[in-house]
Every structure is written in structure tokens, then in C-alpha cells.
Amino acid sequence: MADREASLPLRSLVAEARLQLTKAGIDNAAFDARILIAGATGLTPGEIVTKPEFPVGHDQANAVRSLLKRRADGEPVHRILGKREFYGLMLGLNDATLEPRPDTEILIDLVLPKVLEVTGRKGECRILDLGTGTGAIALAILDQVSRTTAIGVDISGEALAMAEENARQHALSGRFQALQSDWFENVTGTFHVIVANPPYIVSAAMDSLQRDVKRFDPHLALDGGADGLAAYRTIAASARPFLCAGGYLAVEIGYNQKTAVIEAFVANGWKETAAARDLSGHDRALLFAG
Numbered sequence: 001m002a003d004r005e006a007s008l009p010l011r012s013l014v015a016e017a018r019l020q021l022t023k024a025g026i027d028n029a030a031f032d033a034r035i036l037i038a039g040a041t042g043l044t045p046g047e048i049v050t051k052p053e054f055p056v057g058h059d060q061a062n063a064v065r066s067l068l069k070r071r072a073d074g075e076p077v078h079r080i081l082g083k084r085e086f087y088g089l090m091l092g093l094n095d096a097t098l099e100p101r102p103d104t105e106i107l108i109d110l111v112l113p114k115v116l117e118v119t120g121r122k123g124e125c126r127i128l129d130l131g132t133g134t135g136a137i138a139l140a141i142l143d144q145v146s147r148t149t150a151i152g153v154d155i156s157g158e159a160l161a162m163a164e165e166n167a168r169q170h171a172l173s174g175r176f177q178a179l180q181s182d183w184f185e186n187v188t189g190t191f192h193v194i195v196a197n198p199p200y201i202v203s204a205a206m207d208s209l210q211r212d213v214k215r216f217d218p219h220l221a222l223d224g225g226a227d228g229l230a231a232y233r234t235i236a237a238s239a240r241p242f243l244c245a246g247g248y249l250a251v252e253i254g255y256n257q258k259t260a261v262i263e264a265f266v267a268n269g270w271k272e273t274a275a276a277r278d279l280s281g282h283d284r285a286l287l288f289a290g
Contacts, residue, residue, distance in 0.1 A: 011052035011223040013061055017068050025071035033079050035070070039081045060157045065288040066097045076212045087140035091166045096158035098221045100136035103278050104197055104252055108140050113248040114287070118192045118247070119147045128242060129153065130183060130196035130235065133221060135163030135176065137195050141267060142172050151191075155182050156220070167208055183234055190244045197252040198231030200224040228254060232261050236268040243290045248273070255282035262286065 017033035026032055034048045040063040041056060056064075070080050078084040078137050080098050085090050089110055093099060118125040125148045129138035132152030142148050160192035162180040167176040181187055201209065202223045211224070212218050224230055232251065239249055249270070255278075262272050270288040278284040 007055035008056050008061060009054055009184045010054040013056050013064060020068050020072055029267060032071055035077050036071060037064050040067055048231060055056050074211050074215060076216055079216050086136045089139060089143055089170055091134045091136055092162055094158060095161045097133040097162050098217055098220055100134055103284055105280050106276050107250055107252045110285045110287055111193060114139055114145060114248045115145050115193055119145060125193060126191045128191040128194045131198055132163050133159050135166045138176060139166055139170060142175050151177045153179050153181045153187060184238045184242060187242055190242055192244050192247045194239055194243055194290040196235055196250040200228045200254040200257060202228040205211055218250055229260055229264060232264050236265045240290055249288045251284060252285050258283040
């Protein structure tokens with residue numbers, strides 16, 4: 001009886017959450033409220049809508065309020081939950097990793113046909129994922145295409161630990177290897193496909209990023225140097241010895257960087273073979289042949 005009296009209907013908690021986030025100036029307050037309540041209660045976001053009278057216990061309600069306070073203070077929803085879905089995989093996050101975002105799925109869409117082509121020709125496809133972070137790009141490809149293996153490179157040991165855990169969670173550890181390296185410094189061997197989502201924010205623009213990005217995403221994974229192109233130049237100049245004959249290299253780019261990135265690669269003997277735009281119509285990914 002005491003538990004029943006201590007509970008409140010889900011609709012009341014939803015209304016409380018929406019009001020708190022709206023007052024805090026959070027965009028999409030209703031959506032964020034549903035996601036956080038779902039994360040704390042074990043309900044699905046859909047059930048948050050369809051089960052308004054579901055009784056929420058005192059402890060669960062307080063857990064929700066704790067999450068709401070963090071969101072009201074500007075912490076992103078997926079940082080709070082410690083996970084985010086990417087290309088059908090739920091991936092864990094930590095302080096050393098970027099959140100994998102929908103824009104990066106454009107890179108997967110661009111490179112998957114080439115991975116399939118290579119596996120058709122060679123019977124296998126070895127992939128090198130530079131700046132792997134959560135392992136999102138490499139693991140998405142491994143999940144989609146059998147007969148693939150990947151090495152995920154990152155300078156951060158903490159990021160690599162997260163990538164390894166994500167591989168374990170999705171039963172991909174047998175085909176994924178984490179390697180701590182400053183770009184190609186510790187890389188050996190050759191690969192059929194090289195992929196990267198490198199830092200591409202201009203250093204001078206870092207202070208003007210959205211509050212949640214500036215405060216909670218690792219700056220090492222964002223800051224692309226004075227013109228945002230430092231990592232692209234390194235990759236363009238250094239990748240060729242690590243790419244198999246007939247292989248491909250694909251990179252994500254900033255919305256206004258297509259021409260400059262192509263120029264950096266062409267200057268190093270690469271040939272642009274394809275480009276892809278995101279859902280907003282911005283140039284988002286480029287594919288090169290060696």
C-alpha cells in the first residue's frame with residue numbers, strides 16, 4: 001500500500017519534465033523528456049505516450065528528476081544516457097568519444113557498396129578506421145557486411161576502451177581490433193578500405209559551437225586546426241602506403257569543405273570518385289581511389 005501511495009501516474013511526471021525543460025530553454029523539450037523518462041524507467045519512448053496511467057515509483061521519479069536537472073544544465077540527452085544509436089547499433093559513449101551522429105551515416109552509405117565490391121572480388125575486406133572513437137564507422141560496416149575485419153585507430157586509450165566494449169556488446173570483437181596511434185604512426189599492413197571522420201572545425205570557431213557540443217564533446221575530436229583541414233592533409237599525404245591496389249578511402253567533411261578537401265587529396269595523387277550529401281543538402285562525405 002505504501003508503494004502505491006508513493007507512486008505517481010506517468011502523465012504527471014511527463015508534464016513535470018516537459019515544463020522543467022521548457023523553462024530551461026531546451027529545444028525539443030517534449031522529445032527529450034520522453035527519452036530521459038524512458039531511460040530511467042525502462043519503458044520505451046512509445047510507452048511514455050501510450051501508458052499515461054503507468055505508476056512510477058518514488059525512486060524512479062527521483063532518478064528521472066536527476067536526469068532532467070542534468071539536461072536543464074545543458075548536458076546532451078545521449079551523454080546523460082551514456083549511449084546512442086548509430087546505423088542500427090546502440091553504442092556506448094564516454095568522455096573521450098564524440099556522439100556518433102546521423103550525418104556520419106552518410107559516410108557509411110557511401111562506402112558500403114565499395115566494401116561489398118571488394119568482398120566480392122577478394123573474398124574479404126580489411127578496413128582501417130582512423131579516429132575511431134566509439135568504433136561507430138568500423139562496427140557499422142562489420143555489422144552490415146560479413147567477411148570484413150577492421151582496425152580502429154585512435155590517439156585516446158579511453159576512446160579505444162569504449163570502442164572495444166561496443167564491439168563486445170555486438171559480438172564483433174573477433175573482427176575488430178583497437179590500436180592506439182597518432183594517425184598512421186603505429187599502423188602496419190595494408191587495407192582495402194580506409195575511412196575517417198576527422199576533426200574539421202576551424203580552431204577559431206571552437207568557442208562559438210553550440211553549448212552542448214563545446215562543453216561535452218572532446219575538443220581533440222573536433223578541432224581541425226587553423227583552417228579545419230589539418231587532419232585531411234595528414235591523411236592525404238600519409239595513407240597511400242597503407243591502401244591496397246584498387247582500394248578506396250572515404251572521409252566525412254564539414255558542410256563547406258568539399259572543394260578544399262578534394263584539392264588536398266588531388267594534390268597528393270588521389271582521384272575523387274564519389275560524393276554524398278546529408279539530409280540538409282550539405283556535402284558530407286567524399287570517396288577517393290588511390
